[in-house]
Structure formats: structure tokens, C-alpha cells
Amino acid sequence: xxxxxxxxxxxxxxxxxxxxxxxxxxxxxxxxxxxxxxxxxxxxxxxxxxxxxxxxxxxxxxxxxxxxxxxxxxxxxxxxxxxxxxxxxxxxxxxxxxxxxxxxxxxxxxxxxxxxxxxxxxxxxxxxxxxxxxxxxxxxxxxxxxxxxxxxxxxxxxxxxxxxxxxxxxxxxxxxxxxxxxxxxxxxxxxxxxxxxxxxxxxxxxxxxxxxxxxxxxxx
Amino acid sequence: xxxxxxxxxxxxxxxxxxxxxxxxxxxxxxxxxxxxxxxxxxxxxxxxxxxxxxxxxxxxxxxxxxxxxxxxxxxxxxxxxxxxxxxxxxxxxxxxxxxxxxxxxxxxxxxxxxxxxxxxxxxxxxxxxxxxxxxxxxxxxxxxxxxxxxxxxxxxxxxxxxxxxxxxx
Numbered sequence: 001x002x003x004x005x006x007x008x009x010x011x012x013x014x015x016x017x018x019x020x021x022x023x024x025x026x027x028x029x030x031x032x033x034x035x036x037x038x039x040x041x042x043x044x045x046x047x048x049x050x051x052x053x054x055x056x057x058x059x060x061x062x063x064x065x066x067x068x069x070x071x072x073x074x075x076x077x078x079x080x081x082x083x084x085x086x087x088x089x090x091x092x093x094x095x096x097x098x099x100x101x102x103x104x105x106x107x108x109x110x111x112x113x114x115x116x117x118x119x120x121x122x123x124x125x126x127x128x129x130x131x132x133x134x135x136x137x138x139x140x141x142x143x144x145x146x147x148x149x150x151x152x153x154x155x156x157x158x159x160x161x162x163x164x165x166x167x168x169x170x171x172x173x174x175x176x177x178x179x180x181x182x183x184x185x186x187x188x189x190x191x192x193x194x195x196x197x198x199x200x201x202x203x204x205x206x207x208x209x210x211x212x213x214x215x216x217x218x219x220x
Numbered sequence: 221x222x223x224x225x226x227x228x229x230x231x232x233x234x235x236x237x238x239x240x241x242x243x244x245x246x247x248x249x250x251x252x253x254x255x256x257x258x259x260x261x262x263x264x265x266x267x268x269x270x271x272x273x274x275x276x277x278x279x280x281x282x283x284x285x286x287x288x289x290x291x292x293x294x295x296x297x298x299x300x301x302x303x304x305x306x307x308x309x310x311x312x313x314x315x316x317x318x319x320x321x322x323x324x325x326x327x328x329x330x331x332x333x334x335x336x337x338x339x340x341x342x343x344x345x346x347x348x349x350x351x352x353x354x355x356x357x358x359x360x361x362x363x364x365x366x367x368x369x370x371x372x373x374x375x376x377x378x379x380x381x382x383x384x385x386x387x388x389x
Contacts (some may be wrong), residue, residue, distance in 0.1 A: 004226045008233020016240050023248070032248050069230045076237050 006196065007061065007073045014193035015080035022087035022186040025095075026176035035086035038104060039093070043086025045111040047078070052115060053124040054200035056081070061198060081197070088190040091183050092135040094172050099143060103135065121199055125191065132187045140180040147172040252301075260301015271307055272298045283310060284355060288318040305349050308340035309361060316358075316368055320388045325371040333368045337361055357389035 023032045035043065050056040061074030093103045110131060119127060146162065163171055246265075252258045263269040279294030291314050299307035312333045319329030341347050341361045349361030358364045367389065377383065 004229040004233070008230045009236060012233065012237040013240065016237070016244060020244050020247070023244075030253055031251055034248050067227070067230075069227060069234070072234060073230050076234065080237070 003198075004070075004073075007070070007077055007198075011077045011193060011196060012073075012080045014189060014196070015077070015084035018084035018186055018190045018193065019080070019087045021182055021189070022084075022091045024179075024182055026179045026182070027173060033090070035083065035090045039086040039090035040082070042089045042104075042107055042111060043082050043084075045108075045115065046085040046089065047082050049111060049115050049124060050081070050085075050194065050197070053119050053121050055121045055124055055194060056197045057200035060200075077197075081193075084190055084193065088132070088186060091186050092132065092139060094139055094143060095175075096172060099139075099172065103139070107135075125195060128194070129191055132191070136183060136187060140175075140183055143172050144175065144180070147174055149174065254300070256300035257302060260299075260303050264301065264303040269301060269303050271304045276307060279307070279310065283314055283317075286317070288314040302339060303343060305340045305343040305345075305361075306351060308336050308343060309349055309351050309364065312336035312340060312364055312368070313356065313358065316364065316371075317388060319371070322384045322386065327372055330368050330371045334365065334372070337365045337368060341365070 019035075020032075023034060025031045025033050047056070051058055058074075058078070061077055062071050066074070089107055093107070094100045114124070114127060146159070159171075243262075246261070247258070250257075250261055252261055260269050275294050275298035279291045279298055282288070282291035282294055292311055295307050295311050295314070298304075302308065315329045315333030315336060319326035319333065340349055344361060347361075351359050353359065358367060
């Protein structure tokens, strides 16, 4: 029953909440932005890495041995995970200009590199926490501070210089202070939900290997 | 018993997830700006949304006294979720009357009026909006929209000196 509660309630609710919180953009008016096509592609890559690292064992969500209803629950979790992963990455990508392109390309390369490095579950979760944390600081602290309207004369001068040097490609539309807190909550919730996914355990891997050996022996 | 509990839990979870996902989809589609718009929109989907009659009556009183800003505040109080076509029609009409001038019309107010009448036409059943009010010369959504659009258009009739004799509707 505990597993059923986790698969049917906790994980879908957590991932859908990540999708909802991550979509909120607070500026002059509040808008809800679904993940872009590019973010969905990045999200798919992240799901693939989660499977590869054992953070997610898909056979514990979708399998012949499970009931039809349990498989539907599993499929819902997978779909919600994909959307939440896409939305989480979308939260970290700046809204416009050069930083948007740079962050997007960086995330794409980073995810491909992570897939090539094939980390285990713990290393992947650590790596994601560090990456998300760094990108969060860059977007919501450094870029936000650079783009915020100057309060002192010196800052205004520096801002004008920076805008002139970068032809306005660096500065971002100023977001509401609450946007940072929402983004942080989204990231933490996503990482917690990722941690709660049914993982590939050593015991489970051993059972699968034994099944494979048994099957191949039977064939001989 | 455990098997049955497990199935019920999974079924309940599935229903909850579908409802939650539908709610998020609805939010993406409607883009509500306030909590009142969210609650009002949800109430409207099950037919439970009601306009505040007292606030609407206040708005109508202000509107007839040519106190358009006050009228819009009262209408906004009457229809906080922006779900009532009739109220939105009066809001659009208030922008029309306030922006109307013998020599020129206020483009900004007319633009607000157009947004309001567009909202009203979307909310009206089958897009047909007829207001039963003898005090108004314009009683349909289409007429009001045409009037607002005509006011924003630049053409040769703008230079017709006879326009000073036109009356506000």
C-alpha cells in the first residue's frame, strides 16, 4: 500500500506541482508558461540519464507482472517526471538574449556529457544538485542583480556601460522577488521527488541478472 | 484485503492526478491573474459562479451618472473573476462613453473597451450578447465592438467637420 501511495499520489502530485510552480512567471503581470519544445527535449535527456544511472528503474513502474492499473500509475509517473524535468530546466534558463542561448546550449552539453559519463544514482543526484544550484545563483542572483534598476549613480553608469558593450543582449527583464523563492522551491521539490523515484537497487539488479542468466541457460 | 486497498489507492491516485493535471491545463489556458479569477473560473465551470447583485447595481448607478471610473470599480467588484458577459459589456460601454469626444476619441480608453467587449463576447453563450437596457442605444456586443473599432480607425471621416454634431450613444 505504501508503494501504491507513492506511485499513485506522492510522485504525480510532486511532479505536477513542480510543473505548476515552475511555470509561474511573475513580472508586471503573472503568466503561466508551459515548458518550451527545447525544454521538453532537455527533459527527455534528463529522464534518460535518470534511467541510465538507476535513479529510476522503469521496470518498477511498468512491467508485465504488474496489474493494468499499476502500469497506468507508472506511466503517469513517467509522463509527469518528463514534464517536471522539462519545467525545472526551463526555470533555470534566462528569459531572453544571449544568456538564454548560452544557458540552453550549456544545459544540452552538460546533459549529453552526463549521459556519456554514466554516473550512478548518488553521483547523478549530487551532480544535479550542484548544477541546479549554480545555475540558480547565476540566473536569480548574478543576472538579476545586473539587470535590476540601479539605485546608485555608479550602478546606473556601470549598467549603461554594460548594456552598451553587450548591445543589450545580456540584461534580462526584471523579475519579481518572489520569482526567486518560487524557483528555489521548484528545484528543491524536483530533487526530492527524483530521490523518491523507485530506484534500481543492487538487490534488484542482482535479481534481474539472475533472471537473465536463468533465461539464457534455459535456452541452451 | 491488502490487494483491494492497493487497487482502491491506485484508482484514487489516478483520479486525483487526472483532476490535478486538468486544473493545471486549465490554468495554462486561462492565465488567471488573481485568486478571485481562479476560484471564480472554477466555480463557473460547475455553474456555481454568481455576480454580486449589489455591486452590479452600484456600478449601474455610477454608469448612468457618467461616473465611469467609479462604475468600473463597482463592476470589477461585482464580477471579480471576469466571468460575466453582461458586466463586461457594461465595462466596455463605460470605456466607450468615457473615451468618446466630439473632436476626437481617446484611443487608450477605446483599446481597453475593445479588450472588455472581446472578453464579453467570448463569455456570452454562442458569442451572442444582447443587453436588455432601455437606457442604452447600443445593446449588442457586435454593435459596441464596431463602434469602438470605428473610433480607433483613422480615415477621411475624421476630418469631416459635421462630426461635431454627432451624439454619444
